[in-house]
Amino acid sequence: MLSVRDAEATIFNAIQPLDNQQDIEFVDLLMANNRILATPVTSSFDFPHWDNSAMDGYAVRYADVQQARANKPIILTVVEEIPAGYQPQVTIKPGEAARIFTGAVMPTGADTVVMQEKTHQEENRIFIFAAPQLEEFVRRKGDFYQAGKQLLPAGISLNASEIGVLAGAGREQVCVFRRPRVAILSSGNELVMPEEMLKPGQIVDSNQYALATLVRELGAEVLLLGIVKDDPTALKEIIDYAIANADIVISTGGVSVGDYDYIDKILVSLGAKVHFSSVQMRPGKPLTFATFPNSLYFGLPGNPVSGLVTCWRFVQPTIKKLAGLSKGWEGKFLKVRSHSELQSNGKMETYVWGKLHLVNGGYQFHKAEGNDSSGNLINLAQTNALAVLPVGKTLVYSGEEVFVLQL
Ligand SMILES: Nc1nc2c(c(=O)[nH]1)N[C@H]1C(S)=C(S)[C@@H](COP(=O)(O)OP(=O)(O)OC[C@H]3O[C@@H](n4cnc5c(N)ncnc54)[C@H](O)[C@@H]3O)O[C@H]1N2
Numbered sequence: 001m002l003s004v005r006d007a008e009a010t011i012f013n014a015i016q017p018l019d020n021q022q023d024i025e026f027v028d029l030l031m032a033n034n035r036i037l038a039t040p041v042t043s044s045f046d047f048p049h050w051d052n053s054a055m056d057g058y059a060v061r062y063a064d065v066q067q068a069r070a071n072k073p074i075i076l077t078v079v080e081e082i083p084a085g086y087q088p089q090v091t092i093k094p095g096e097a098a099r100i101f102t103g104a105v106m107p108t109g110a111d112t113v114v115m116q117e118k119t120h121q122e123e124n125r126i127f128i129f130a131a132p133q134l135e136e137f138v139r140r141k142g143d144f145y146q147a148g149k150q151l152l153p154a155g156i157s158l159n160a161s162e163i164g165v166l167a168g169a170g171r172e173q174v175c176v177f178r179r180p181r182v183a184i185l186s187s188g189n190e191l192v193m194p195e196e197m198l199k200p201g202q203i204v205d206s207n208q209y210a211l212a213t214l215v216r217e218l219g220a221e222v223l224l225l226g227i228v229k230d231d232p233t234a235l236k237e238i239i240d241y242a243i244a245n246a247d248i249v250i251s252t253g254g255v256s257v258g259d260y261d262y263i264d265k266i267l268v269s270l271g272a273k274v275h276f277s278s279v280q281m282r283p284g285k286p287l288t289f290a291t292f293p294n295s296l297y298f299g300l301p302g303n304p305v306s307g308l309v310t311c312w313r314f315v316q317p318t319i320k321k322l323a324g325l326s327k328g329w330e331g332k333f334l335k336v337r338s339h340s341e342l343q344s345n346g347k348m349e350t351y352v353w354g355k356l357h358l359v360n361g362g363y364q365f366h367k368a369e370g371n372d373s374s375g376n377l378i379n380l381a382q383t384n385a386l387a388v389l390p391v392g393k394t395l396v397y398s399g400e401e402v403f404v405l406q407l
Pocket residue numbers: 186187188190191203204205206207208252253254255256257258261283284285286300301302303304306374375
């Protein structure tokens with residue numbers, strides 16, 4: 001059976017990230033949170049834009065004050081006051097200083113700032129009690145960034161600091177990748193919507209809700225296609241529609257070996273390349289991955305835990321990579337100590353769901369209590385991590401380190 005690692009490699013190789021010419025849009029900065037930058041950004045400004053003071057104090061000539069001592073202060077004449085936002089009018093000459101504030105423009109003639117706490121002012125005379133370093137507390141024009149260089153690279157997620165940088169560069173809008181479109185459908189004769197009265201044999205289609213929430217959290221646009229009966233004609237029609245309208249199609253159910261599990265056959269009849277139909281993992285063994293010329297297809301298993309686990313493990317990084325993220329789209333595995341004893345039959349790569357608790361500044365994994373059937377979605381609620389037992393590993397003892405996928 002295909003290993004998780006090989007399944008992952010097959011999927012990741014098949015991803016065609018969004019195009020940085022066609023799949024882009026301009027959005028207002030305040031709407032750009034979590035969006036992915038499509039083109040590198042440069043600025044025509046230097047940062048800082050001009051030499052300025054990093055402290056409230058006095059702008060001085062270093063040569064004047066280098067001999068200042070606590071018992072032998074240097075006395076200078078204050079010739080101008082320079083608050084932030086003011087263009088200095090006076091050149092500082094030997095024996096002179098300017099009162100200056102944090103962020104204010106350095107006056108010509110001065111090269112150093114003495115912080116206020118090291119001075120004493122009497123009318124227009126300033127006493128300096130300690131020698132500063134040359135150019136101390138001066139932020140030079142271009143020290144942080146020089147105009148024309150790359151300010152932000154393409155392919156990064158825009159969050160507080162990046163959006164602040166763009167605002168600082170005078171941008172009102174930013175060019176980002178469009179959101180990937182992800183179609184979601186649920187297959188099964190037993191499925192109904194939450195508002196419907198359950199008849200014997202029926203259950204609510206919870207997968208659609210869980211997966212739509214996850215996909216949306218990942219920044220994608222969701223095309224919800226609802227419930228489709230285990231009927232090859234109806235399924236074929238909706239899947240045909242989905243692949244024409246989405247970058248990624250996710251279905252749940254119908255991928256195992258039962259008589260009503262039609263997904264693989266339909267994919268083949270629609271011309272898909274089916275790369276694999278099962279993976280050596282638990283939960284999630286029946287997992288179909290197929291490609292069409294313009295879309296990727298994930299046939300996730302119907303069991304609600306299996307559907308979410310395979311979505312976290314495979315679809316989540318796929319959405320991030322396809323969305324244009326250049327780094328960090330892979331799952332994040334942390335090595336932590338397991339508080340609980342974890343077991344596996346050793347034949348499958350096994351994912352155990354549970355919670356990471358912060359204990360003395362380090363994470364500890366606690367397996368979810370209760371029935372861990374892959375049909376029991378209730379057991380997954382309030383968890384935030386999947387511990388991974390590789391093939392061959394039958395036991396993780398309490399206190400042993402284990403890799404976990406943080407959710
Ligand atoms: N003979 C075998 N039978 C099964 C195998 C196997 O290897 N050999 N694998 C089992 C495993 S593991 C899983 S997982 C399931 C996967 O089944 P399907 O993907 O074909 O899904 P269904 O048969 O349609 O449904 C399975 C299960 O999940 C419930 N379900 C389905 N859709 C939803 C939904 N949208 N919301 C909530 N629950 C849903 C459905 O009612 C079933 O109980 O196959 C095993 N069988």
